[in-house]
Amino acid sequence: MSRFQLLSDDQWVLIAPFLPSRTGRRGRPFSDARMIVEGIIYRYRCGIAWRDLPREFGPWQTVWRWHRNLADDGTWDRVHQALLTAADQDGKIGWTVSVDSTIARAHQHATNLTRLTGAGSNYTNPDVEPPDHAIGRSRGGLSTKIHQLVDDHGLPLVIAVAPGQAGDAPALLPLLRRLRVARPVGRPRTRPDAVRGDKAYSSRAIRAHLHGRGIRAVIPQPRDQQAHRKRRGSHGGRPPGFDADDYKGRNVVERRFCDVKQWRGLATRYDKLAIMFRAAVTLNAVVAWTQRCL
DSSP, X not given: OOTTOOSOHHHHHHHGGGSOOOOOOSSSOOOOHHHHHHHHHHHHHHTOOGGGOOGGGOOHHHHHHHHHHHHHTTHHHHHHHHHHHHHHHTXXXXXXXXXXXEEXXXXXXXXXXXXXXXXXXXXXXXXXXXXXXXXXXXXXXXXXXXXXXXXXXXXXXXXXXXXXXSOSHHHHHHHXXXXXXXXXXXXXXXXXSEEEOOGGGOOHHHHHHHHHTTOEXXXXXXXXXXXXXXXXXXXXXXXXXXXXXXXXXXXXHHHHHHHHTTSHHHHEEOOSSHHHHHHHHHHHHHHHHHHHHO
């Protein structure tokens, strides 16, 4: 395998059916879909400008246009869902999920668009470009936050992006609403067995939602919430249950973000549009799931 071939033949077999193919019409020669996809992966893995793509991948304009089109029509989300369905049939999804977020600093080339700050985020509909382009000013400067809900093996089930200053807790319920793994017979599975999260996800609304759906919460309670409950005495109620041993498994989501940031184009955001940046994060998840499904 050369340095420009980034997918094995077995991985490509899982992806190819969802990508555009030759129609038989007369006109320009159809681009090699596999080379185009590997060009997209190469660009994000190396964090280079589109114009600097090696010639082996063809014209950089073609690779960029494919990536824009695949991001707009949700192709990578469909591939991701198909891989989740196949993995679930083989029993390869662990349904004790973990949630967290990570920051990607925004490069100056990603921030020269007009942004409507203070507008709503795209937690609920990531297929639509948000007015702020999921770029916000956090303590470290302009940045984007990547939220992921991962399974017990650390592979992404749901992906969202948001401005860097956005909190973690407001993203959890929209992430759970988008958790949907289709099955050959019956309804899709939408309910995990348990949710692991750090103290940022400790709130009454989240705990009540998880309890109402029969989902076990493995979330520690911050000291201020503990002190507030104790000050109220008997009116504060019982402390929420917490399995410290199970919580140790939350490290899988931290390891997942380490793998995501091996792609330098995801560790630093160079894309102007949030929909394209999220598509690249989803492509990273697709590559990870193809390795799991083999």
